[in-house]
Amino acid sequence: MSIYVTSDLHGYPLKKLQNKLEEIEFGFNDHLYILGDCIDRGTDGMQLIRWIMAQPNVTLLLGNHEAMLLDNRFLFDGDSIPSVLDLKGEQRNTYCVWTSNGGYETIDSMRQFSDAQIKHIFRFLEKVPFYKEIDVSGVKYILTHSGLGSFTEDKPLFEYSRFDLVWTRPSLNTRYYEDGRKVIFGHTPTVLFGPEYKGKPLFTDTWINIDVGAGIGMNPVLLRLDDLRVFYF
Numbered sequence: 001m002s003i004y005v006t007s008d009l010h011g012y013p014l015k016k017l018q019n020k021l022e023e024i025e026f027g028f029n030d031h032l033y034i035l036g037d038c039i040d041r042g043t044d045g046m047q048l049i050r051w052i053m054a055q056p057n058v059t060l061l062l063g064n065h066e067a068m069l070l071d072n073r074f075l076f077d078g079d080s081i082p083s084v085l086d087l088k089g090e091q092r093n094t095y096c097v098w099t100s101n102g103g104y105e106t107i108d109s110m111r112q113f114s115d116a117q118i119k120h121i122f123r124f125l126e127k128v129p130f131y132k133e134i135d136v137s138g139v140k141y142i143l144t145h146s147g148l149g150s151f152t153e154d155k156p157l158f159e160y161s162r163f164d165l166v167w168t169r170p171s172l173n174t175r176y177y178e179d180g181r182k183v184i185f186g187h188t189p190t191v192l193f194g195p196e197y198k199g200k201p202l203f204t205d206t207w208i209n210i211d212v213g214a215g216i217g218m219n220p221v222l223l224r225l226d227d228l229r230v231f232y233f
């Protein structure tokens with residue numbers, strides 16, 4: 001059994017992901033962790049979410065885009081999706097934050113679902129974890145969407161805020177645990193750390209960034225944690 005991670009699919013075509021998983025012979029005994037941001041920007045976000053919901057061996061972690069969808073739940077409570085002009089105060093603000101971050105694709109695709117399907121999607125997303133701690137080949141990995149904001153070595157994971165886990169951006173100099181635990185995250189495309197990292201995962205002593213930029217027109221990757229092999233699409 002092998003453990004894979006990927007991140008920031010941002011509406012990447014589900015069929016292409018499925019083809020890649022088939023190609024690497026991803027099986028029932030393997031597990032895939034998706035470190036958030038399945039939705040927005042590309043077209044297949046909700047298809048990815050609904051596919052994940054049906055897979056016993058795929059785990060989604062919350063990204064800031066799923067967090068924005070959760071925060072905008074009020075859009076889907078009525079008979080039709082309201083216009084920004086009908087929204088007031090904090091709701092208008094919450095809506096504008098999402099739509100300025102690529103939310104329109106998801107809002108549009110939500111229209112195809114029945115009330116029951118929408119409820120089912122939110123019930124799933126409300127339970128999506130903000131982090132996971134896993135052990136692979138004797139190495140402890142901490143998986144989050146964006147890294148660990150306001151990091152201190154002795155702070156337990158449950159004390160990090162949602163903001164710290166889904167919105168923050170480490171720098172190339174950021175160091176996490178000195179005890180061998182490695183943090184794996186996405187959120188900040190690796191090219192933003194330097195052109196030499198474009199389209200490739202970025203490995204440091206204490207963390208690995210696997211957002212290779214599927215949200216900005218590149219293909220995602222799968223990282224197999226058993227041997228740290230990278231599978232390019």
Ligand SMILES: [Mn+2]
Nearest residue numbers: 037063064187
């Ligand atoms: Mn993100």
